[in-house]
Amino acid sequence: MPELNMFEDITSANIASYWNTLQQAEAPYLGEILFPNTQIPTNTVSFYRGLSRAPKPLSLSALDAKAIQRDRQGFKEFTVKAGFFKEAKYIDEQLREQLVKVxxxxxTSxxxxxLGxxxxxxxxxxxxxxxxxxIMRMQLLQTGKFSIAGNGQVFAEDYQxxxxxxxxxKAIWGTDGASPVDDIRRxxxxxxTEEGITLTRVLMNQKTFHALLTDNEIKSTLLANNANTAAVSIPRQVLLAFLKDEFGIIPEVYDKGYVDAxxxxxxxxxxxNVVFLPAENLGTTAFAPTPEETDLLASSAADVTITDTGVAVTTTLKDDPVTKQTKVTQKVVPTxxxxxxVYVLHAFTASEGGNTTTPGGGTEGGGSEAGGEDGKQTPPEG
Structure with missing residues (x-):
């Protein structure tokens, strides 16, 4: 019986299949829905933004006159380059010895x-x-720009x-004087008015949603006959129905995150942060070909499989030390x-001054110690 290759099951296809199985059991990142994946043939991608849908009346003209050319006001082209990401792992001596034994x-277990x-x-x-x-997509969504750094490199773009x-x-949600209704209407x-676009979705995390749910103005609006709003609570579904009926928007709580360095x-x-969105896709997650996809996919020098639209998984047998390396690479940029x-509201930052009592009992303005920096109000406790 021929001796089995201890690395024979560690292939790029098996790794990609394992990853795809894991993903099926997990909720996708929100950015994957708002900025769906697409492939581009080169390292750069061009996209257009700013074409307003607000109607403009047609110009009058004499019968024999040439037609007036209408400009695409605010129409702007961006050309950006995909960023390159690459990391690898190898089978250390301890794992290699265990593979030899089994x-x-x-x-088979x-x-x-x-192998697991x-x-x-x-x-x-x-x-x-x-x-x-x-990380790039969520930064872009809330600021119009992104910056990601690592290994002495910085990948950044500003879409203005x-x-x-x-x-x-107007005032911090959940504090006296707050008016979430006015903020949403604005x-x-x-x-x-500016873009001719109807907003249909609004994103926030759970703490911000709780501040909206417990805001006195919201309570007063939904419980008009109850003078003591502090003693009552609003059911979540009642607030959701109000936002849908009054503004045509559907809130979504997004609490995912990551552990930083x-x-x-x-x-x-x-x-x-409260992010208002239209119904359409906001952009794309554009994948350019990696060197592994371009040069190694059809080569016998390495084993390459593409997953997640444009992420290359490459396995390579090394002879000193004897091991097998797994490398993951991607060239990607969001459009x-x-x-x-998109409209971004900072619900825990107040645009108006004055003395405002926070839920903790402090008084804002006038140099009070309870106030935030620069005299701004502090957010309510979640």
Whole structure:
């Protein structure tokens, strides 16, 4: 009986299949829905933004006159280059020795345990690739730009979100004087009037949604006959129905995040950020061919499989030390064609001054110690 190759099951196809199975059991990142994947043939991609849908009347003309050419006002082309991401893992000596022990074992479960550890390591690389894409998309969604750094490299782009599409609340949601209804109406009116776009969705995290749910103005609006709003609570479904009926928007709570380099958990949507969106896709996640896809996919020098539209999984047998390396690479950049149809409200930052009592009992303004920096109000406790 010929001796089995202890690395024979560690192929790029098996790793990609393992990753795809893991993904089926997990909810996708929100950015994968808002910025769906697409492939581009080169390292650069061009996209257009700013074509307003607001109607403009047709110009009058004499019968024999030439037609007046209408400009595409605000129509702008962006050309951006995909960023290159690459990391690898290899089978260390300890795992290699364990593989040697079980390679000819009739007990398949022993081999499966070792392979599971190896595949989990490889899936960690693919998970990191997906996380990098989501960090870029969520930064872009809320600021109009992104910046991601690592290994001495910085990948950044600025798509120039309009300044008046990022605004502070009239007063911090959940504090005295707050008016979420006015803040929401301002968002709807700004995008509707300037762009001719109807907002239908709104994103926030759970802490921000709770501040909206417990806001006194919201309670007073929904419980008009109850004078003591502090003593009552609003059911979640009642608030959702009100927002749908009054504004035509459907809220979505997005609490996913990641652990940063300091070990702190960072939510993709920070506390207080409220992002208003239209119904359409906002842009794309554009994948350019990696060197592995271009040069090694049809080569015998390495084993390459493409997953997640444009992520290359490459396995290579090394002879010194004897091991097998798994490498994950991607060339990717998000586009943002619908940037002018997005409005970002900072619900935990107040645009108006004055003395305002916070839920904790402090008084804002006038140099009070309870106030935030620069005299701004502090957000309510979640």
């Amino acid at each position: 390679k000819n074992s009739p007990i 022993q081999k499966d345990i070792i 550890r190896i595949f989990n390591d490889s899936a960690e690389l693919l998970r990191g690739a997906a996380l990098s894409r989501e 979100m309009k300044a008046n599409h990022i605004a502070d609340a 968002a709807m009116d700004t995008i509707g 300091t070990g702190a958990f960072v939510r993709f949507i920070p506390d207080g 943002f064609e619908m940037i002018d149809g």
